[in-house]
Amino acid sequence: MRFKGLDLNLLGAFDVLLETRSVSHAARQMNLSQPAMSAALMRLREFFDDELLVVQGKRMYPTAYAEALVPQVRECLRSVEAMLVTASRFDPATTHRTFRLVVSDYVVTAVIAPVLQQLSSIAPNIRIELTLPSDAAQADFREGRADIFVAPEQFVVAEHPSDLFFEERHVVVGWRENPVFEPVLDRKAFLAAGHVAVRIGGRRDFAFADRQLNQMGLERRIEIETPSFTTVPWLLAGTPRLALMQERLARRMVESFPLRWAQIPFAFAPMREMIQFHRSRASDEGLQWLLSKLREAASQAHRNDE
Template identity: 35%
Template sequence: MRFNRLDLNLLIALDALLREKNVSRAAERMHLSQSAMSNALSRLREYFDDQLLVQVGRRLELTPRAEMLQDSVRDVLVRIDATIATQPEFVPAESTRVFQLLVSEFTSIVLMPMVLELAWRETRTVGFDLMPQTIEPEKLLNRGAADLLIMPSDYMSPDHPTEALFEENYVCVVWEGNRRIGDTLSFDDYLESGHVAVQLGPDKLPAFEGWFLKRYGIARRIEVTTSNMQIPCSLVVGTDRIATVHARLARQAAKMLPIRLLPPPIDIQPLTQAMQWHKHKENDPGMRWLRDLLLRASRAIAP
């Protein structure tokens, strides 16, 4: 099929080339020979009157024109997939579809077990690919490389539909043998104690610490950091340190660890966990089932 002299099949090749920045890998992605992909690149260069990919040292880099085309080409392909390739109805018990969800460690622990339990009652054939969240997970959603993103609503893009799932509060965790802190935690005790903090990603972004500094203009004394959201409750055991963590994670840990949970001495705004999907998949029957499943699971988990 052609549109304005462009073979639309070449759009798929162009998308692969722009994503991989490598002819061989693009060919592998499309199950083509390298010579066939090289031929597609030549035709694309002729059509756009641009090199698209240029040699820089040992690598291929995108030209400015290719950079401009990248998001637009992916958007066209996602739109085609959502409007033409999507089945007109979705029957969970008969479908072998695999949904790709971008989820955090917190979501995987707190929400996904209930999601899978509810799904199991309706289907044994639908699959779930729980993908780790990258630094910019919205880019994977934009490219159609993931079906749905679950994260705090404050960090979501305004370009796609969203819906709130549940709220999460914070609690402070101390070792039950901590004699410095009693049944209540004062603001002075909070500041004077050492803290165990979670820092996420390669840049070690301390989301809670940033909020705390912005609100109070002072820094906690962080003595231990980890990227694992389950670990802070374990790391206060045997010490006088404090961990400020998600309430649901803390309650799970309290079943196995010698710890006490205390209300924070500060007013911490609850976290609203939400889901987001690509705007072109709004009417996808399978996505509607998935979104309803997540809403039902969110209502079923303990507050």
């Protein structure tokens, strides 16, 4: 298909070439031969009358004109994709859609996994791709390469719609034989204990719990840092360490690990977990269907934990 002399298939090649900055890598990603991708780059150069990618040493670098084109090309591709996914009625029983979610392992364990069990029967052909939050994953969401982004309120992407997914309380979790829980865990013992903390993404940002403690002027003694919420139980069992954990996750973890949990011995604000979709997908019937299923699962999990 051509539009004003441009083969529209070349826009997809442009996007991948600028992302990978490599003809061979772009060819593999698009399941094309390297000569075919080289030919696509040549045709793009001819159409735009610009080198677009310039070889320096063993790498390729985009020209200033190419970098200026990137957001326009990606917006065009998002619009085309939105048109295609809304072109016909969405039927979960027959669709082969792929949905991409940026979501923490905690939310997967507490909310997403149960709803995926249901979807295996009512939408047997859908594919779900889960990605942990990071700068790169957030960039994918901004660029429309991810459909749904779930994160605490302070991490939302401002330019896209966001709604409250659920509120979550935090609790203190430790080995069930830890004497610190007897008779009742108090503030002094909590702060004196060694702790396991979660750091998120490539920059190892503080998770909600530590951000909240910092705002309260409280500092705990961190003995272990881990990038994953679901690794925390392995680091508590058989030790005197403690951790702050989301209550939904704690309830599930004590079923499988020799752990116990208690209320935090001081006031601690709940976490507001938000859910977002890309603003270009507001009329995407399939995406809105999936969002409704996720919200139902979050609501059901809340009722079950009460």
